[in-house]
Amino acid sequence: MKEESMSEENASELQLHGTLWLTAQGGQHLGGPDRIALLAAIATHGSITQAAKAVKMSYKAAWDAVETMNNLAGEPLVARLAGGKGGGGTRLTERGAALVEQFRRLEEAHRRFVEQLGRQPGLADDLHLLQALNMKTSARNQFLGKVESVIHGAVNDEVVLGIVGGQRIVAIITHDSTVSLGLAPGVAAFALVKASSVIVATETAGAKLSARNQLAGVIDRVTPGAVNAEVTIALPGGGTIAATVTKDSAAGMGLVAGMPATALFKASSVIVGRPG
Template identity: 45%
Template sequence: MPTRTMTPTRFLARMSLETDVGTALSDTRIRLLEEIQRKGSINQAAKAVPLSYKAAWDAIDTMNNLAPEPLVVRVTGGRQGGGTQLTDYGRRIVAMYRALEIEYQAALDRLSERLNDVGAGDIQGFQRLMHRMSMKTSARNQFSGAITGLRDGGVDYEVRVRLDAHTEIAAIITKASAENLGLTIGKEVFALVKSSSVMLAIDPAMKLTARNQLWGEVAAIHEGPVNNEVTLALPSGRSVTCVVTGDSCKALGIEPGVRACAFFKSSSVILAAYD
């Protein structure tokens, strides 16, 4: 009976770049950026990856929200009527990622050569553990920023998070949660807000009790049978998405280019921090 040869274990590089508040870039997102650079069209880039058009825009919104400055910008005018393109910052990020990926794969290959004396079961168990420890969130709005304010309310804390030079949001969390997260002034945190918790207004004179009020311009509307998903582009290049009924969109005159306010309660903001 022929001896069965054990195929050497090889770890393939699927690199992600981590910030103080979690994963910022992955291979899929980098490929999306590269296709945008080549084609100048989010629709064509999404097909090439492949991703749905909506998933591609969701990824771009998330990257722009988490990055110090936008990686992708919308371009209007021209013979093609506009499109999307990478910023200089976006091109530098792509180049850095690919350079790191080459070194990363080389390091993994060296590691694989040293694992010949480790049982295959141990390696597979390690791989399963890493998979289980991976975490993703369903929150549509994901922001990162530094804590600029902490106010002790007895049983809870009001936490202010600076997203950029012009935007700050507030969150209300329990005192126990604040202590568990180790929150301090200047610490980088992740702020998560479900799209269903965000509401829209278009009248600047309207007085609202919601602590968080982000003004921007309607950039995209994804229509559904009952509800629409509306994305506002903020002046900083970030964005915020909310769910609004189709009837409400019609009543408010919500359409691309309209200036609107996305507002949500501080209690609707979930904070996350990494050690």
């Protein structure tokens, strides 16, 4: 059984679809809706030629499918009839007829199951999250959210992305990138920020800073290395952001877990993408 998701630009139009198929011992493909439809057509027409036409399949492809199903099922699902005009016809065996009936029942149960899944709240958000979890990137910081606003410029655009905890990340990307990604308010997107692009500040009150992004939180841990240290800042809402600073800077600033800190990075350091 396989469920497939089809996403539209508008998340409210997201629908869930699925396909049911059967596998024989060893994982070999026995049949799905197309092959079951062929068996049902054979039962109706009593002729593999007419059945193939009914399901829009070539005569050879129909016989190949029948022979494959007969072999994999361990017993014939379709049998030839001797005599008659044109040398006889074909019919379903008792096992073949039972398989068609059973598949129809399973298909109806599967349809109801998929419909029930499709009515679950938050389907679109969960789909985007699963796609983001499968994403592989070298950027240490990955944030999933939704576009809140887009300000278009002649060359570059400003994209504001709302992330976990109600915070926002501002990115400056080319106008062509905005168009090709289909970025607009309400669209799910992710922001990537390298740890080396993040500056850690412990005192920003009253300071005037050129960095557009300023995410305030509390230092969760400091992991020292031979030259650099990785500083992880816990953000409101459960998110985190990592920064790479020199070992001397970490020591000089007295960075330790539990200390309030702010992660600073330029809007031009943010890479924006779309899930899936």
